Amino acid sequence: NAGVMQNPRHLVRRRGQEARLRCSPMKGHSHVYWYRQLPEEGLKFMVYLQKENIIDESGMPKERFSAEFPKEGPSILRIQQVVRGDSAAYFCASSPSGGLAEQYFGPGTRLTVT
Amino acid sequence: AQSVTQLGSHVSVSEGALVLLRCNYSSSVPPYLFWYVQYPNQGLQLLLKYTSAATLVKGINGFEAEFKKSETSFHLTKPSAHMSDAAEYFCAVSPNNNAGNMLTFGGGTRLMVKP
Numbered sequence: 001n002a003g004v005m006q007n008p009r010h011l012v013r014r015r016g017q018e019a020r021l022r023c024s025p026m027k028g029h030s031h032v033y034w035y036r037q038l039p040e041e042g043l044k045f046m047v048y049l050q051k052e053n054i055i056d057e058s059g060m061p062k063e064r065f066s067a068e069f070p071k072e073g074p075s076i077l078r079i080q081q082v083v084r085g086d087s088a089a090y091f092c093a094s095s096p097s098g099g100l101a102e103q104y105f106g107p108g109t110r111l112t113v114t
Numbered sequence: 115a116q117s118v119t120q121l122g123s124h125v126s127v128s129e130g131a132l133v134l135l136r137c138n139y140s141s142s143v144p145p146y147l148f149w150y151v152q153y154p155n156q157g158l159q160l161l162l163k164y165t166s167a168a169t170l171v172k173g174i175n176g177f178e179a180e181f182k183k184s185e186t187s188f189h190l191t192k193p194s195a196h197m198s199d200a201a202e203y204f205c206a207v208s209p210n211n212n213a214g215n216m217l218t219f220g221g222g223t224r225l226m227v228k229p
């Protein structure tokens with residue numbers, strides 16, 4: 001059973017471009033969480049999604065960031081008009097249900113904005 | 115609001131020595147607490163979790179942690195360090211509800227194991 005997959009693993013974007021980060025949850029998992037890890041910091045919660053629904057986006061920046069988890073296909077974290085401060089590692093985690101179900105983390109996407 | 119503080123961003127121990135990684139939390143309600151390990155270029159792996167049952171929690175790879183409400187602590191220990199334990203360790207807290215398991219992480223502690 002494949003684990004959580006994220007691609008690309010490394011992404012380089014110039015300021016002003018768009019970044020699309022993909023997360024394929026484990027088979028049978030319908031809950032996805034996105035976290036951001038800035039250099040030398042811990043992970044910060046961004047958004048919690050179930051299939052076709054955003055449940056909690058309290059950690060998302062108000063502008064330029066959006067997330068979706070369609071009925072078919074991976075979850076997408078989209079960052080428009082990237083700035084240098086967006087450079088970070090972005091991790092997604094999936095779980096089979098909400099509540100205290102264990103989250104399984106992907107290897108992360110390291111975004112570098114030049 | 116919940117928060118987690120990990121004392122010591124870097125900890126170095128000798129192989130075979132006791133590992134102690136400190137975690138203190140702040141929460142207005144009894145929290146759920148977790149320890150995760152992150153190996154280089156990998157995602158986080160759950161070591162153990164406290165969910166208001168036994169206060170001494172045993173996890174994988176010989177690690178354990180004790181929930182101490184009076185000290186608002188959840189320190190991670192292992193009696194004897196192995197070289198393979200070298201990694202970054204994160205303590206995390208989540209709200210005690212069923213609304214989703216949004217984790218709040220500490221800043222992490224990088225454990226180095228000397229031969």
